[in-house]
Amino acid sequence: MDDPDFREFVEVRYPDLLRTAYLLTGSRDAAQDLVHEALLKVMRHWLRVDDPMAYVRRAMVNERNSRWRRRGLRELLTAAIPDRPSPDATDAVVVRDELLAALDRLPNRMRTVLVLRYWEDLSEATVAEAMGCSVGTVKSQAARGLTRLRDVLGRPVHGAATVPNKLVGERG
Incomplete structure (x- = not known):
């Protein structure tokens, strides 16, 4: 899919989504995976999605819960954080x-x-x-x-x- 509106949404909102996913998962890698999974779901339904941020949040929460249940254990937080502080x-x-x-x-x-x-x-x-x-x-x-x-x-x-x-x- 090469929809310019979707591309703009991802470019503008990706850092916010990544931070939220990091807080939900506690790991940069897991956060990136979570955001990518959610964005794939949004991309498939982009033309029917009224509120993309709400849809992505819901997709992230659902995916996080599914992963957590499948694994039966929680990830450990790391010292690395997505943003580099001054x-x-x-x-x-x-x-x-x-x-x-x-x-x-x-x-x-x-x-x-x-x-x-x-x-x-x-x-x-x-x-x-x-x-x-x-x-x-x-x-x-x-x-x-x-x-x-x-x-x-x-x-x-x-x-x-x-x-x-x-x-x-x-x-x-």
Whole structure:
């Protein structure tokens, strides 16, 4: 397929998709695979897709869940991150690594809710739609996830005010 609209979508959104996939998987290689699988699904249905970002997010969540179930175990987070921080960002890197390690200790569903809700800054309804669950499930998983992160990190975690850009890297 050589649709210029699809090509532009990929060129513009790929870095954001890769960061989200990295947060969902904890590995750069797995994140790239996840994004590529999702983009293949979108490409096949491009002319019928109304909201490509929502479609790609849903495809990434579904693929991540399928892989996680098939393997029966979780990947380990690595020290390598998709973005290279500037030398003066040492504190941010330390905090980011702590957060990624803490996210790795969460169950897959809880981690997915936190990534979509606070990193992607999606509404509870949009997260519920992407995950195929109820808004109540998203709310309870987010609350439990933030409590778990607070316990693991040993300091307050205040949802969107703490989790995105500052801790995980700047979004472009």
